[in-house]
Amino acid sequence: MNDLLNQLRLIGDWLTSSAQWHGDEGIPQRLLEHLTYSGLSLLFAALIGLSLGLLVGHTGRGAFAVASVVNLARAIPTFGLVVLVVTLAGLSTTPVLVALVALAIPPILINTFEGVRGVDPATRDAARGVGMTEWQVLVRVEVPMALPLILLGLRIAAIQVVATATVAAYPGLGGLGRFIVDGLSRNDYELVVGGSAVVVVLALVVQILFNALRRAVVSPGLRVSASKS
DSSP states (O other), rough: OHHHHHHHHHHHHHHHHHGGSSTTSSSSHOOOOOOOOHHHHHHHHHHHHHHHHHHHHHHSSSSSHHHHHHHHHHHHHHHHHHHHHHHHHHHSSSHHHHHHHHHHHHHHHHHHHHHHHTTTTHHHHHHHHHOOOHHHHHIIIIIHHHHHHHHHHHHHHHHHHHHHHGGTTTTTTEEEEEEEEHHHHHHHHHHHHHHHHHHHHHHHHHHHHHHHHHHHOOOHHHHHHHHOO
């Protein structure tokens, strides 16, 4: 209990220090860098994962390939991928984005695929029976019904990316991971704990935002069904 109180005291002292809120190495600048890496990675991953998930889920073709890609991507260590791409491409934001995109694609892809594939076939047939095109069936029927799982995949990916974007600091780039890496190199425990706390808070904020988004865009009936499944 005393250790926990001491850690909370360290975090409080670090966060309330004015030095942490100014300059190129302050929390606002590092947070902006972290959000930039995370946001770009999630955007690219969503474009890839949603497109493939919707296509394969709607057509039913390529399910084995989707499962293989997802399993392969999950097996790749993020830090190892960063080191490999840094070695091949040099020090830049590219290795960080590649690693984070590879991390974020699997949950988006598999949840989108499962969500669309899980739509009742009778509902699809009814939509086609009233004259809807395949595109209209996807957009007006399948996507709304698959939305809880799609948002779940995006939420999982976003939290993973936010938590893992700290790897950007290892090849010498910025982000909140800079506090952790610099703290370890200087044996500055307060810097490590404070930086870690900011990452945790950011991940919690992302969780809250996605929960609010889910309540706003998913119909109550689908929310209840998703929570029971």
